[in-house]
Amino acid sequence: MIETRILIAFFLLYWVIVSILDKKGILERYNISTYGPVLMIRTLRGQKLLDFLARPKSTWKLFANIGIVLMFIGMFAMFLIIVVSDVAMLSSIGDNTLPEPGKFNEARNIFLIPGINEFIPLSWGVIALLVTLVVHEFSHAILCKVEGIRVKSMGILLAIVPIGGFAEPDEEELFGVKKEDDRGKGTDITEGPIERRVLGLEKEPDKNKVATREQRARILAAGVMSNFVVAAIALILLFGPVLGAISPLSDAMIVNVTPDSPAEIAGIQNNMVITQIDDTPIQKANDILLYMSSVEPGTVVEVHAARDHVVSVYDVQVGEEIGKGVKGIYVNDVVPDSPAEAAGIEGGMMIINIDDTRINSSDDFVIFMNSTSAGQTILVETIRADSPEENVSSVFFEVELAPHPDGIPDKGFLGVYYGSNGLAIAPLGITVGEFPAKAYLEALRSIPSMMTGFAGWIILLGLPIVGFAGEGFPGFSGTLAQFYHPVGWGEPLGIGVFWIANTLLWVGWLNFYVGLFNCLPAVPLDGGHVFKDYVRSFVGRIISDEERATNISAAIAATFTFVILISFLFMIFGPYIVHGF
Numbered sequence: 001m002i003e004t005r006i007l008i009a010f011f012l013l014y015w016v017i018v019s020i021l022d023k024k025g026i027l028e029r030y031n032i033s034t035y036g037p038v039l040m041i042r043t044l045r046g047q048k049l050l051d052f053l054a055r056p057k058s059t060w061k062l063f064a065n066i067g068i069v070l071m072f073i074g075m076f077a078m079f080l081i082i083v084v085s086d087v088a089m090l091s092s093i094g095d096n097t098l099p100e101p102g103k104f105n106e107a108r109n110i111f112l113i114p115g116i117n118e119f120i121p122l123s124w125g126v127i128a129l130l131v132t133l134v135v136h137e138f139s140h141a142i143l144c145k146v147e148g149i150r151v152k153s154m155g156i157l158l159a160i161v162p163i164g165g166f167a168e169p170d171e172e173e174l175f176g177v178k179k180e181d182d183r184g185k186g187t188d189i190t191e192g193p194i195e196r197r198v199l200g201l202e203k204e205p206d207k208n209k210v211a212t213r214e215q216r217a218r219i220l221a222a223g224v225m226s227n228f229v230v231a232a233i234a235l236i237l238l239f240g241p242v243l244g245a246i247s248p249l250s251d252a253m254i255v256n257v258t259p260d261s262p263a264e265i266a267g268i269q270n271n272m273v274i275t276q277i278d279d280t281p282i283q284k285a286n287d288i289l290l291y292m293s294s295v296e297p298g299t300v301v302e303v304h305a306a307r308d309h310v311v312s313v314y315d316v317q318v319g320e321e322i323g324k325g326v327k328g329i330y331v332n333d334v335v336p337d338s339p340a341e342a343a344g345i346e347g348g349m350m351i352i353n354i355d356d357t358r359i360n361s362s363d364d365f366v367i368f369m370n371s372t373s374a375g376q377t378i379l380v381e382t383i384r385a386d387s388p389e390e391n392v393s394s395v396f397f398e399v400e401l402a403p404h405p406d407g408i409p410d411k412g413f414l415g416v417y418y419g420s421n422g423l424a425i426a427p428l429g430i431t432v433g434e435f436p437a438k439a440y441l442e443a444l445r446s447i448p449s450m451m452t453g454f455a456g457w458i459i460l461l462g463l464p465i466v467g468f469a470g471e472g473f474p475g476f477s478g479t480l481a482q483f484y485h486p487v488g489w490g491e492p493l494g495i496g497v498f499w500i501a502n503t504l505l506w507v508g509w510l511n512f513y514v515g516l517f518n519c520l521p522a523v524p525l526d527g528g529h530v531f532k533d534y535v536r537s538f539v540g541r542i543i544s545d546e547e548r549a550t551n552i553s554a555a556i557a558a559t560f561t562f563v564i565l566i567s568f569l570f571m572i573f574g575p576y577i578v579h580g581f
Helices: 002-023 047-053 057-094 122-146 171-175 194-198 213-244 262-266 285-292 339-343 362-370 437-450 454-462 488-493 496-518 526-542 546-579
Strands: 032-035 038-043 151-159 161-169 246-248 252-257 273-277 300-307 310-317 329-334 349-354 377-384 395-400 416-420 430-434 484-486
Touching (some): 002 032, 047 122, 057 122, 057 496, 122 496, 161 171, 213 246, 213 488, 213 496, 252 262, 252 285, 285 430, 329 339, 329 430, 349 362, 437 454, 484 488, 484 496, 488 496
Antiparallel strands (some): 032 038, 038 151, 151 161, 252 273, 252 430, 300 310, 329 349, 329 416, 349 377
């Protein structure tokens, strides 16, 4: 909440500065308009390029006609999601089961703006947002040219960071109404001097031309269609050749190196991934335990460990007390709002028993959890992973399991990110955590095959934020990237493969979401204008009085806009109203 207040204060300061510059007329000199805190930066350049791109008119019209169909499908789906969400929230309020405010419904995370939304990384998010805006608005401009509608200007919308782009068509030609500028004048503030028309840089507008409903729908649907196409291309490349060029190194990562231990003396560091010991490949932490159980003290072993995707070999002299370390699974972290968090389980603990069942490895944990069900209460025995072996004390937690978030029937959900910690007090002097790198990559690759059903679409929509179990997948960066390395065609690119993967992930995801959001039947979104037009056409067939039909359709469109706005506000502020700010 403190970070949110700082961002709000910074934003208000920016708004004050913008207001001062606007009142002094400084922004107007550079053809910049203000709409509250939003800067609308215009340019008249690019008209000839638009004319060139718009030449295959029949192809663009077919493209946009498909977009109209997809827009109505998206419109129905998005409105249905909003209605279902409202009903679910109202039901949970009645049952007193509404979750407390959290990061998933925090106001800053509703908006898909890098730097504001904590789930969207700034670097990849800015790249993806710029691609999304350019694609969306350029498509509007091209279709305006195809349909013979004048494009007065193009540009970007700024509110500290880019939040949108625009192609500004002639409002009279597109909607049949005169658009007033931000100072209330019925003039075209972007229209250049008469010399521009004499030189052929800008055509004299046809004051009698007004786009038909079909033309207007194609222009508005083009942006959504282009977002969907770019999203499809980006995600096909990501889940196909790019993920195919990424391979797991191992599931075993060093999470702690004991000071003055053989491992530290050899140069081994935290967050290295162990791939091999001598000639034995290592995939899981248990492989280390198995191999080290036959090694005599004083033996020098070659530990192959990767850092930043580069594998190096370290000569480590094995110490005493081989294999006497405490065994269990290491809790790296807990899923927010999960049963584990509610019970008090924390990262850095080791789970060694559940209901008197020994948990020596991740396999033991998975087998046990597969036998549980939602609502079942289990007793979890833990120790601190960094406790000295001679001073270990157990802490017990009684946990009521929740339904599995992936919708897996007859399976309980605890909510821990875990890994085997069998070498926590081993003579090598390292603590090894485990992450299912191979299984995780296979799960990512399987998403396209799951999209024939509803579950695949849900996973794709929530992938960067929720992931597979609430952890989110922001891309191959940080600790996660350490478990993988480029192979095949990606090997010469090195870390560049991960940059490509992250760019494609966010370009695909943001384009998909922006396209869906613009399908909503709420003015001033593209879907709102198309919805209003088609409602007007439908009502006009029933009511012959044109003015009355126009008023009724406008009232219907305004009602949908109001309901959607209230629904978003309810989603954001509902939990705060119920539980308190």
